[in-house]
Amino acid sequence: MTTSNPSEFVQYRFRxxxxxxxxxxxxxxxxxxxxxxxxxxxxxGSSVLSVMAFDFHDSPVGEYGELILSILVAPRVDTGHSxxxxxxxxxxxxxxxxxxxxxxxxxxxxxxxxxxxxxxxDRGDGHVTINATDRGEPIVDMTITEHEWxxxxxxxxxxxxxxxxxxxxxxxxxxxxxENEEERGGIVIHSQAMTDLLANWEVDVTPFRELWMRDGMQxxxxxxxxAAFAPR
Amino acid sequence: MQSQAASVSDYDYSNFFxxxxxxxxxxxxxxxxxxxxxxxxxxxxxxxAMSTPPQGEIRLTEGLRGRQLRLVNLSSYNYLGLxxxxxxxxxxxxxxxxxxxxxxxxxxLSGMMDVHVQLEEDLARFKKKEAxxxxxxxxxxxVGLIAGLMRPGDWVIxxxxxxxxxxxxxxxxxxxxxxxxxxxxxxxxRKLKQATGKKLVAIEGVYSMDGDVCPLPxxxxxxxxxxxxxxxxxxxxxxxxxxxxxxxxxxxxxxxxVDIHVGTFSKSLGGQGGYVAGSRNLYNYLKGFARxxxxxxxxxxxxAAGVRKSLEIAQREPELRDALWANVRHIRSRLxxxxxxxxxxxxxxxxxxxxxxxxxxxxxxxxxxAGVYLQPVIYPAVAKHRSRFRVSxxxxxxxxxxxxxxxxxxxxLREERILV
Numbered sequence: 001m002t003t004s005n006p007s008e009f010v011q012y013r014f015r016x017x018x019x020x021x022x023x024x025x026x027x028x029x030x031x032x033x034x035x036x037x038x039x040x041x042x043x044x045g046s047s048v049l050s051v052m053a054f055d056f057h058d059s060p061v062g063e064y065g066e067l068i069l070s071i072l073v074a075p076r077v078d079t080g081h082s083x084x085x086x087x088x089x090x091x092x093x094x095x096x097x098x099x100x101x102x103x104x105x106x107x108x109x110x111x112x113x114x115x116x117x118x119x120x121x122d123r124g125d126g127h128v129t130i131n132a133t134d135r136g137e138p139i140v141d142m143t144i145t146e147h148e149w150x151x152x153x154x155x156x157x158x159x160x161x162x163x164x165x166x167x168x169x170x171x172x173x174x175x176x177x178x179e180n181e182e183e184r185g186g187i188v189i190h191s192q193a194m195t196d197l198l199a200n201w202e203v204d205v206t207p208f209r210e211l212w213m214r215d216g217m218q219x220x221x222x223x224x225x226x227a228a229f230a231p232r
Numbered sequence: 233m234q235s236q237a238a239s240v241s242d243y244d245y246s247n248f249f250x251x252x253x254x255x256x257x258x259x260x261x262x263x264x265x266x267x268x269x270x271x272x273x274x275x276x277x278x279x280x281a282m283s284t285p286p287q288g289e290i291r292l293t294e295g296l297r298g299r300q301l302r303l304v305n306l307s308s309y310n311y312l313g314l315x316x317x318x319x320x321x322x323x324x325x326x327x328x329x330x331x332x333x334x335x336x337x338x339x340x341l342s343g344m345m346d347v348h349v350q351l352e353e354d355l356a357r358f359k360k361k362e363a364x365x366x367x368x369x370x371x372x373x374x375v376g377l378i379a380g381l382m383r384p385g386d387w388v389i390x391x392x393x394x395x396x397x398x399x400x401x402x403x404x405x406x407x408x409x410x411x412x413x414x415x416x417x418x419x420x421x422r423k424l425k426q427a428t429g430k431k432l433v434a435i436e437g438v439y440s441m442d443g444d445v446c447p448l449p450x451x452x453x454x455x456x457x458x459x460x461x462x463x464x465x466x467x468x469x470x471x472x473x474x475x476x477x478x479x480x481x482x483x484x485x486x487x488x489x490v491d492i493h494v495g496t497f498s499k500s501l502g503g504q505g506g507y508v509a510g511s512r513n514l515y516n517y518l519k520g521f522a523r524x525x526x527x528x529x530x531x532x533x534x535x536a537a538g539v540r541k542s543l544e545i546a547q548r549e550p551e552l553r554d555a556l557w558a559n560v561r562h563i564r565s566r567l568x569x570x571x572x573x574x575x576x577x578x579x580x581x582x583x584x585x586x587x588x589x590x591x592x593x594x595x596x597x598x599x600x601x602a603g604v605y606l607q608p609v610i611y612p613a614v615a616k617h618r619s620r621f622r623v624s625x626x627x628x629x630x631x632x633x634x635x636x637x638x639x640x641x642x643x644x645l646r647e648e649r650i651l652v
Contacts, residue, residue, distance in 0.1 A: 038249065038250070042611065043392050045409075046392065074249035075250065077247070077262045077263075078251070078252040078253075083243060084247065085238045085243070153238075
């Protein structure tokens with residue numbers, strides 16, 4: 001059991017965290033999202049698939065890697081809290097260790113791919129590429145490029161729900177940060193069990209926004225329970 | 233080194249869509265707190281007040297410090313310069329004397345005046361259609377048309393870059409709405425294949441934010457293949473394209489293949505309002521079902537009379553279009569010589585791509601100080617990663633104004649390293 005006091009802040013330190021924002025049809029997003037959550041549409045009819053990968057080196061469950069598939073949704077602004085920079089609805093996560101998977105399911109109610117995955121990091125000159133696989137079977141290959149770096153502390157918001165209820169948490173990301181909209185990165189989403197929900201989505205292969213954080217810390221604020229989402 | 237918290241430029245309107253509480257007013261305070269901080273960072277650039285007509289040179293009260301500025305105006309839609317033509321102004325003044333200021337009623341009740349009927353007849357003749365219906369604004373035209381015609385269970389399939397009025401009309405109709413990739417007939421076909429029942433394809437002649445022309449022959453062919461009706465909004469292409477100015481449909485010889493023709497009075501004609509042109513049967517149906525017209529006050533008779541005169545001049549003086557295109561060629565050559573990224577534009581609308589909201593605001597602020605009025609175009613008017621300026625050219629621009637504006641623009645873009 002890795003679950004700690006639910007009122008505590010939980011910190012995860014990482015070497016690299018990367019993310020790409022990819023457009024895909026809103027009809028696909030709406031088919032998956034609870035009706036209470038509204039997808040962000042950068043274009044009419046286009047929503048945003050966020051693909052993120054983390055290389056954690058220090059956490060309550062040790063060292064591990066994580067791949068997160070999310071849909072960008074409208075955040076919920078709350079008086080007295082910092083405004084979320086973006087809000088996410090994670091719909092499928094994969095981790096490299098069973099401990100990290102159990103922890104995230106129990107503590108954060110996050111929906112997981114139930115097998116261990118592997119994430120290979122190739123840190124090149126000005127870019128980083130990850131290859132996520134399940135026992136050699138490719139899941140996602142993604143390249144993110146760098147831009148100007150600055151030290152930041154950004155609040156984000158995540159929504160989760162499972163059989164027990166609906167939740168939200170503020171997640172603060174702190175570290176050296178680079179963000180660009182130069183459209184130099186790319187993604188290949190392979191047909192695989194972890195990506196089965198994306199099977200018929202027309203996901204752009206070039207991210208319109210690329211995010212990269214180094215030597216950083218992810219802090220989960222305590223979960224807040226919401227009125228249950230209405231599922232599709 | 234101090235960490236940077238998220239700054240005002242990390243947020244936009246999409247961050248303030250929902251509040252966690254049950255009080256609909258709870259979002260107002262955090263939104264206004266953000267807006268107060270965002271105004272000096274660029275949001276002040278919106279809705280600054282002009283004290284002159286929308287001509288090539290304007291005077292404007294700057295929104296940040298209230299300075300009075302003289303600026304080269306590269307932002308207005310007054311494509312043929314007709315909003316300030318003496319004959320147009322005289323016609324509007326005569327109408328003011330004859331009818332008073334407003335119509336004082338819905339067109340379906342007491343708001344219809346002979347000047348409205350004459351304008352609709354003039355438009356129908358110009359468009360070579362059985363009938364044309366006038367709406368009080370361009371926005372209400374598309375909303376009333378689409379929501380008046382389409383029903384739950386029907387399909388509206390629109391270009392991804394379609395104007396908000398098309399999107400809102402489609403949503404209001406409660407039809408199923410799908411968007412195809414911008415100007416992409418193959419994607420339109422993919423979307424049409426998925427649709428059953430009644431289908432309307434909604435496209436524009438020239439897209440207002442990209443300045444590119446729709447591939448009408450290919451789009452019409454795909455629509456016909458799947459039995460869809462086509463509506464073409466020529467807000468930005470009427471009196472710009474086509475041998476007699478009837479737009480992109482005339483340019484391609486497809487006026488009878490487009491089922492519904494839409495246009496506005498606020499662009500080439502320098503007024504306000506919009507119209508739908510098509511069959512008499514369509515007119516009669518929309519008269520009862522286009523709720524944005526039924527439940528709005530009719531267009532002011534003053535504007536209607538001015539627009540009638542503009543329409544007459546625009547048809548009588550094709551040299552206005554020649555002057556517009558000469559100006560377009562002139563400024564485009566200046567910008568292209570310097571390597572400015574103008575996207576796919578081929579029209580009088582020339583986007584200058586910056587692709588970064590914060591940078592657009594910074595450059596726009598600098599341009600204002602240097603003597604050019606250009607509006608930042610950011611989300612939600614364009615996709616988040618497609619922020620830009622939009623240069624609008626008019627026949628009313630003098631070469632001196634265009635050269636001065638282009639020189640300042642190029643200098644600032646170079647200083648800001650958008651141009652290298």
